[in-house]
Amino acid sequence: MNPTLIGAAAGVVLAITALVFGFWGFLLVMVFGTIGAVVGAIVSGRLDVRAVVDAARGRRSA
Numbered sequence: 001m002n003p004t005l006i007g008a009a010a011g012v013v014l015a016i017t018a019l020v021f022g023f024w025g026f027l028l029v030m031v032f033g034t035i036g037a038v039v040g041a042i043v044s045g046r047l048d049v050r051a052v053v054d055a056a057r058g059r060r061s062a
Contacts, residue, residue, distance in 0.1 A: 010033075018026040041047035054060075 014026060014029065017029045021029075038047065042049055
C-alpha cells in the first residue's frame with residue numbers, strides 16, 4: 001500500500017467516526033490511533049525511543 005492510499009483510508013475512517021460518534025469519539029479514535037502508530041513504529045524499529053528521550057532532555061545525538 002502506498003502512503004496516499006493509507007492516508008485516504010485513514011481519512012475515511014476518521015470521517016465516519018466523526019459522523020457516527022461525534023467530536024469526542026473522533027478525538028478518542030485519534031488518540032488511540034496515535035498511540036498505536038507510535039507503538040508500531042517502536043516495535044518495527046523505525047523509532048528509537050532512546051533518541052527521542054535524549055532529544056526531549058536537550059541532549060544531542062550523533
